[in-house]
Amino acid sequence: MNVLITERPPVREEAGPPLRRLGFLLVRRRRAVLGLALALAVVAGVLAAGAVPRMSLSRFEAPGSESDRAQAELVERFGTGSADMIFLVTARWGTVDDPEVAAAGQELAARVARHEGVAEVETYWSRGRPATMRSGDGEHALILVRIPGDADHVRATVLPGLVPASTRGGELLQVRAGGGEEVFRATVPLARQDFVRAELVIFPLAFALLWLYLRRAMAALVPILAGVFAMAVALALLRIPLLFVDVSTFALNLTLAMGLGLGIDYCLFVISRFREEVRAGRDRAAAVAGAVEHAGRTVLFSGITVAASLAVLFALPFDFLRSFAFAGIAVVVGGLVAAVVVLPAVLATIGGALLPRRAASVRGAEFWHGLAVRVMRRPLLYGGLATALLLVLAAPFLGLRLGTADDRILPPDAAPRQTQEIIRQSFPAEETDAVRIVSSGPTGQDVTGYASELSRVPGVAQVDSAAGVFAGGRRVGDGDVSRFAGGEGAWLSVVPSARALAGDPVRFVDAVRAVQPPFEVLIGGYPAELADYRASVVDRLPLLLGLMLGVTFLVLLLMTRSVILPIKATILNVLSLGVMFGALVWVYQEGNLSGLLGFTPTGTLDPSIPILMLCVAYGLSMDYEVFLLSRIREEYDRTGDTEEAVASGLRNGAPLITAAGGILALTFVAYATASVSFVQMLGVGMAVVVLVDATVIRAVLVPSLMRLAGPLNWWPRGRVTTSAR
Known part of the structure; x- marks a missing residue:
């Protein structure tokens, strides 16, 4: 049967809650609102286009850490430091020790040293031909390059000219580029391509799914346009923090991933409530006002919860992670602007085009109502089984091993990864990842003893120092001793074996730091930088979790006017997060499904992306919790019956939550096709948590726990009677 709406309904100013009055105001001023929204979209688009080039590249580093201070001391007092990139030189015939090949390699190094921005170049030949810079078969040798400056300067200014000019090779040499800066320089465009490719799949897929649920083309199109609007406004708003701080380019990826999902979710809430108000017999103006009053309140609290979950990233002293807080809040x-301000004006103008052509079937709604009733009849059985299932899925999380990202986040055909693979397989030690120890104390015998002790640490290939080269506790050569001493002290280079870094580089750094120095030292180098970064992140995890749980608890307390419901919501969301982390460990740490997804497992997880996912997933989980609890609270205030309120709340809310969760999960699944494993991890993990949250958590655990809690659900305020409209 067709649903009829008066084309020009009378607009009434009615007393009531502020959001209801806002709804009537948006109906009355709909043309002005739509005009302003169009102007805002145009301005936001212009500002958004200008925001992207201003975003910065980021490094995994801990400012002020011991490794950071060690690097500064090396540069200031000795004019040296860790290599930023590597050129892998391969002899086309013979070995790198042949005179012609050696001469060609030294000539290449001289060209690299003359390139603008390069501060230091070390080669296998200039360093006295150490075994650590030569492959076991003699076919390869290393050229190490130090390029001072931040990530933007190194990756965007120096490397784009240096790499092509230096990797042309010749008749004698083949030259490949690698090293940390080159790896992450390649990561950014690949990740951006992954997101763009996923978005091209997501838009038509989301439209099709929305059409299947809403059964009107216009109703399916409006949420997608709202998502685009949210993305444009978010990128425009990022121009504000860009005036004062660095914002990572990866914030653009989060904006694309979250913008469409939140835009669709929030608009679905409002459109569904508008349809419900129309079915109840209200005219268009009253239906819009009712949608803003009820769904708008839910959307506002949901938005506050998501923003609060991401805002806790400001507590971490890392620009990379703080960038996601700026992007998420934006x-x-x-x-919120799209769903609570612009969409009501759209509904007031063309609301009829968003209504179903015939009365919607109630079979799906009755399924959820019946399920809730069955669960509440035997809450311990259903709740226990659901909890056991989630705990089993979360169990792999107990085997979590934190590590650091390396070139294996790139696809196998990426040139920097291929370079690193050759180095990993062909070289006996990791000269490029040496631990560098800076001393301001005396040289001579003290350095000799310390270097000897360091060379006994398991996993150390050799120690280079002003007292010579040490391995296995004894002096094995002179080396280039002049570079390790100065008027104000000395420094040492602890070269790890390839096996040591392939195992647990953080443990290796801890073992080096455990050797008692005879004088004051600072320990740095790339492995120490990664160890300090990981330690800084992990040490702040309790603070991060405490802030996230505390802030979202307060938001839910204000919304539900109950103490028990926010506690329940927190417990359930922690369960869903456990499932997400269990999936991450099972897939990306242990390597299950690696063949299907096309990534290389390393046996560990870098903490940065999981921490971001923790905040995003917690906020999105609360998104559905807020919506369902608002429906249940509304029913309870109307009836005073907890069981009926829960059953009615699921009947009215679960179909929408399932549809929204399914659409959001499928949009995240599109990122599982990415070539960069970080992007894959984000897509797979978020899809898992959304699906679990929208099904097992909301359909089984919520009704079972609320049935067990009974009247305590509403403590301390209990039922709040609402006046009839």
């Missing part, structure tokens, strides 16, 4: 603002 996306929420864009989504």
Whole structure:
């Protein structure tokens, strides 16, 4: 049967909650609102286009850490430091020790040293031909390059000219580029391509799924346009923090991933409530006002919860992670404006085009109502089984091993990864990842003893120092001793074996730091930088979790006017997060499904992306929790019956939650096709948590726990009677 709406309904100013009055105001001023929204979209688009080039590249580093200070001391007092990139030189015939090949290699090094931005070049030949810089078969040798400056300067200014000019090779040499800076320089465009390719799949897929659920083309199109609007507004808002701080380019990826999802979710809430108000017999103006009053309140609290979950990243002293807080909050603002301000004006103007052509079937709604009733009849059985299932899925998380990202986040055909693979397989030690120890104390015998002790540490290939080269506790050569001493002290280079770094580089750094120095030292180098970064992140995890749980608890307390419901919501969301981390460990740490997804497992997880996912997933989980609890609270205030409120809340809310969760999960699944494993991890993990949250958590655990809690659910305020409209 067709649903009829008066084309020009009378607009009434009615007393009531502020959001209801806002709804009537948006109906009355709909043309002005739509005009302003169009102007805002144009301005936001222009500002957004200008925001992207201003975003910065980032490094995994801990400012002020011991390794950071060690690097500064090396540069300031000795004019040296860790290599930023590597050129892998391969002899086309013979070995790298042949005179012609050696001469060609030294000539290449001289060209690299003359390139603008390069501060230091070390080669196998200039360093006295150490075994650590030569492959076992003699076919390869290393040229190490130090390029001072931040990531933007190194990756965007120096390397784009240096790498092509230096890797042309010749008749004698083949030259490949690698090293940390080159790896992450290649990561950014690949990740951006992954997101763009995924978005091209997501838009038509989301439209098709929305059409299947809403059964009107216009109703399916509006949420997608709202998501685009949210993304444009978010990128425009990022121009504000860009005036004062660095914002990582990866914040653009989060904006794309979250913008569409939140835009669709929030608009679905409002459109569904608008349809419900129309079915109840209200005219268009009253239906819009009712949608803003009820769904708008839910969307506002949901947005606050998501923004608060991401805002806790400001507590971490890392620009890379703080960038996601800026992006997430900006996306929420864009989504709220689209759903609570712009969409009601659209509904007031063309609301009829968003209504179903015939009365919707109630079979799906009755399924959820019946399920809730069955669960509440035997809450311990259903709740226990659901909890056991989630705990089993979360169990792999107990085997979590934190590590650091390396070239294996790139696809196998990426040139920097291929370079690193050759180095990993062909070289006996990791000269490029040496631990560098800076001393301001005396030289001579003290350095000799310390270097000897360091060379006994398991995993140390050799120690280079002003007292010579040490291995296995004894002096094995002179080396280039002049570079390790100065008027103000000395420094040592502890070269790890390839096996040591392939195992647990953080443990290796801890073992080096455990050797008692005879004088004050600072320990740095790339492995120490990674160890300090990981330690800084992990040490702040309790603070991060405490802030996230505390802030979201307060938001839910204000929304539900209950103490028990926020506690329950927190427990359930922690369960869903456990499932997500269990999936990450099972897939990306242990390597299950690696063949299907096309990534290389390393046996560990870098903490940065999981921490981001923790905040995003917690916020999105609360998104559905807020919506369902608002429906249940509304029913309880109307009836005073907890069981009926829960059953009615699921009947009215679960179909929408399932549809929204399914659409959001499928959009995240699109990122599982990415070539960069970080992007894959984000897509797979977020899809898992959304699906679990929208099904097992909301359909089984929520009704079972609320049935067990009974009247305590509403403590301390209990039922709040609402006046009839």
